[in-house]
Amino acid sequence: MSKDNPRAIHLKDYRVPPFLIDRTELHFELGEKATLVKSRLSMRRNPDSDEGDAALQLHGDTSLVLRRLQLDGKDLSVSDYQRDDESLTIAQLPDNFVLECVTLIKPQENTSLEGLYKSNGMFCTQCEAEGFRKITFYLDRPDVMSVFTTTIVANRQDYPVLLSNGNPVEQGEQEDGRHWCRWDDPFKKPAYLFALVAGKLEQVDDSFTTQSGREVALRLFVEPQNLDKCDHALASLKRSMAWDEQVYGREYDLDIFMIVAVDHFNMGAMENKGLNIFNSSCVLANPATTTDAGFQRIEGIVGHEYFHNWSGNRVTCRDWFQLSLKEGFTVFRDAEFSADMGSRTVKRIEDVSLLRTAQFAEDAGPMAHPVRPASYIEISNFYTLTVYEKGAEVVRMIHTLLGAEQFRKGSDLYFERHDGQAVTTDDFIQAMEDASGIDLGQFRRWYSQAGTPVVEVSDDYDAEQRRYRLKVRQHCPATPESDSKQPFHIPLAVGLLDEQGNDLDLGDGQTTKILHLTEAEQEFVFEGIDSQPLPSLLRGFSAPVKLRYPYSAEQLVFLMAHDSDGFNRWDAGQRLAVDLMQGLISDYQQGRELVLDRSLVEAYTKVLSDRSLDPAMVAKLLLLPSEAYLAELAEVIDPEAIHLVREFVKRELAQALQGLLMDAYRHNRSEGDYQLNADAIARRSLQNAALSYLMTLEQPRILVLAQHQFASADNMTDQLAALSLIAHSGFESERQQALSEFYQQWQQDPLVVNQWLSVQATSPRDDSLTQVKALMAQPLFDLTNPNRVRALIGAFCGQNAVQFHRADGEGYRFLADQVIALDKLNPQIASRLLTPLTRWKRYDSRRQALMRAQLERIMAGELSKDSYEIVSKSLA
Numbered sequence: 001m002s003k004d005n006p007r008a009i010h011l012k013d014y015r016v017p018p019f020l021i022d023r024t025e026l027h028f029e030l031g032e033k034a035t036l037v038k039s040r041l042s043m044r045r046n047p048d049s050d051e052g053d054a055a056l057q058l059h060g061d062t063s064l065v066l067r068r069l070q071l072d073g074k075d076l077s078v079s080d081y082q083r084d085d086e087s088l089t090i091a092q093l094p095d096n097f098v099l100e101c102v103t104l105i106k107p108q109e110n111t112s113l114e115g116l117y118k119s120n121g122m123f124c125t126q127c128e129a130e131g132f133r134k135i136t137f138y139l140d141r142p143d144v145m146s147v148f149t150t151t152i153v154a155n156r157q158d159y160p161v162l163l164s165n166g167n168p169v170e171q172g173e174q175e176d177g178r179h180w181c182r183w184d185d186p187f188k189k190p191a192y193l194f195a196l197v198a199g200k201l202e203q204v205d206d207s208f209t210t211q212s213g214r215e216v217a218l219r220l221f222v223e224p225q226n227l228d229k230c231d232h233a234l235a236s237l238k239r240s241m242a243w244d245e246q247v248y249g250r251e252y253d254l255d256i257f258m259i260v261a262v263d264h265f266n267m268g269a270m271e272n273k274g275l276n277i278f279n280s281s282c283v284l285a286n287p288a289t290t291t292d293a294g295f296q297r298i299e300g301i302v303g304h305e306y307f308h309n310w311s312g313n314r315v316t317c318r319d320w321f322q323l324s325l326k327e328g329f330t331v332f333r334d335a336e337f338s339a340d341m342g343s344r345t346v347k348r349i350e351d352v353s354l355l356r357t358a359q360f361a362e363d364a365g366p367m368a369h370p371v372r373p374a375s376y377i378e379i380s381n382f383y384t385l386t387v388y389e390k391g392a393e394v395v396r397m398i399h400t401l402l403g404a405e406q407f408r409k410g411s412d413l414y415f416e417r418h419d420g421q422a423v424t425t426d427d428f429i430q431a432m433e434d435a436s437g438i439d440l441g442q443f444r445r446w447y448s449q450a451g452t453p454v455v456e457v458s459d460d461y462d463a464e465q466r467r468y469r470l471k472v473r474q475h476c477p478a479t480p481e482s483d484s485k486q487p488f489h490i491p492l493a494v495g496l497l498d499e500q501g502n503d504l505d506l507g508d509g510q511t512t513k514i515l516h517l518t519e520a521e522q523e524f525v526f527e528g529i530d531s532q533p534l535p536s537l538l539r540g541f542s543a544p545v546k547l548r549y550p551y552s553a554e555q556l557v558f559l560m561a562h563d564s565d566g567f568n569r570w571d572a573g574q575r576l577a578v579d580l581m582q583g584l585i586s587d588y589q590q591g592r593e594l595v596l597d598r599s600l601v602e603a604y605t606k607v608l609s610d611r612s613l614d615p616a617m618v619a620k621l622l623l624l625p626s627e628a629y630l631a632e633l634a635e636v637i638d639p640e641a642i643h644l645v646r647e648f649v650k651r652e653l654a655q656a657l658q659g660l661l662m663d664a665y666r667h668n669r670s671e672g673d674y675q676l677n678a679d680a681i682a683r684r685s686l687q688n689a690a691l692s693y694l695m696t697l698e699q700p701r702i703l704v705l706a707q708h709q710f711a712s713a714d715n716m717t718d719q720l721a722a723l724s725l726i727a728h729s730g731f732e733s734e735r736q737q738a739l740s741e742f743y744q745q746w747q748q749d750p751l752v753v754n755q756w757l758s759v760q761a762t763s764p765r766d767d768s769l770t771q772v773k774a775l776m777a778q779p780l781f782d783l784t785n786p787n788r789v790r791a792l793i794g795a796f797c798g799q800n801a802v803q804f805h806r807a808d809g810e811g812y813r814f815l816a817d818q819v820i821a822l823d824k825l826n827p828q829i830a831s832r833l834l835t836p837l838t839r840w841k842r843y844d845s846r847r848q849a850l851m852r853a854q855l856e857r858i859m860a861g862e863l864s865k866d867s868y869e870i871v872s873k874s875l876a
Ligand code: PHE
Pocket: 126, 128, 129, 266, 267, 268, 269, 270, 271, 304, 305, 308, 327, 383
């Protein structure tokens, strides 16, 4: 970074805004060379501000060309205001005034995908967090809420559809081939929820009748070639609307709800009021092109954005430190929605897996921050797993502490008390406390302290006294913001199993009890216990902590078979496999021969033979801990050892369980009768898990099975699973053939091409970096399309540890090259891509030096704030 280093912004410096904007009238003239933006802001001094006659400081990006500025109808000249890189300042203003402003912007040249930009010929916006300041001068902060009226003028031929927030109120034609449309949004909102779309779009219509009997028009806008991929999103939307009424009593508030799909998008989707804009990969689906996981993801994201209408839009954030107020709560809401739509246990397993690998790693790295960060340099860097996923876990713990009923009272109070306001995470907790009468004082530390607490449990049983005791200790490792942590309030859900595997009654017929950990060390006593029980700890993953208890392999196998808590049954299997694999990793490192302990084979035999189990659960139970999870748990990460050991265990299991795996494959495979329901999805997941084991045997007859599945599949789940197994195998000509056939079949569909790129990027074969570079050189690759970048570069660097961490450091050099190039085009994507390099301290000294050298090389150039923050914090 050569210029002055960017400054950090601190929560403690928050001041209420000195000015407010009551009305915002916007007028856009969209053009092929440039777009003219006229704004008319009705403003006044904020009576709650203590800054007296402060000057007005509007946010505005350097790229804005200011054409005209008027105060109460009179032109201001350059001497009446001051402009710098980020703002425009006007002094000596009256208490009430109207400010009019004309700016010129160039959406065609905007590759950052923030503000107004173009994607495949259509105009669209992305304003969260601070994109509005790239459109016009404004108070671009979430505690300034205004009603908006937006007029869009554009050429009718190329932009027949003109959309913005709220309701369409007027439209008309001009003589020059242009037409216009005016939208009015009656709900006050911050600028980050503003949206505009203009393009040649087709629409699919539907409708929803709310619980109070209002009819809401639902509209999904897509490019014409995607019309056959709309049904699932619309069905998901209707389920979301009904669910939010049933579970939270929340009804939709406008007469129209629109979703637009765009190909160029930095994130998954955006909850703009009444006009959600989605990354096409998170909304478009049909069975031929979309996997089961894809369908489920879309349902979850459609729900997420819809739920934001209350948790985010009607009640929004006071400042960006409060981001988890809307995101943590909304992720919790969408997770519960998905759990209710499908399998609760499977959804929980998936969410916890993500948290324990990616969020725990973030918490242990240089970017660790509390759910409510205390400072940031670039807010875009804080759309993190901590704010989203850990934030959702924190809300889940409140739900656990209060119980469903009190939690609902709390959320009702929160929405009622703060409707139309911009508030803080503390306001949220206060509402929960006030409604339930439960003290969350100590619990608030979850918002202010970073790091993953470690909970160590030991126990003893006194047969004579019939007394069982749990001793629990908690501590939390140091993180950048603080070395010493105060104890957290941790709800630890516990069950006790007797020798038959039945739950003991822990009082009043309760079989799971919540223990409240509030001190560094505590003891919990259970009386009247007739024989030594086996504890089932942290049921349902009741808190985002690392739990330690010295389970024996035998005890874990027992829990896998008997625990009444589905999550813990799965987790016992994970613990068993982790223990064995950690032993094997060190065997490998010491040059000892690898031998797989029988306990895992026995456990898996039971799982595979038990026909009473849900196939989705069986598939989850069979899935070995991921390389990323093993890495997170390691003292010093050895990517090669982790990869080889995991492959070894998989192959050994496949050898020992061939017959059962083949049965599972045959039994669950359905040919030609595609269905998308929980049962069919479960069967496909087990079928493909079994095939993945069998393929490790490298037998031609199994290759034939995979090839047959690849060729005959009537759905993407089966086709892609087969493709990736063949493509990652050692069958050279077959893998090339499958890859090229797949490309031939799907080259017209960009979303499928992305999956094809990812399959190649995640290949553990030694030539994968070379392949990735070759694919980047092809015309289909495009550095300005984030989905392409994520599918190829992101997948290689983030999901192919063994190749990214090649001993020669070429993976690191490659990533640094890409970050340097991308940072000029799209800083948000560049800085996100950096994540794997930031974890350099977790590796051996050779790799550390290689990774550090690349970070320093990046640091030496001119950098965006986004990348500067990540790199400088990583090197600190
Ligand atoms: N607010 C969006 C969501 O989580 C995410 C997002 C953030 C999208 C920033 C774009 C830009 O639903």
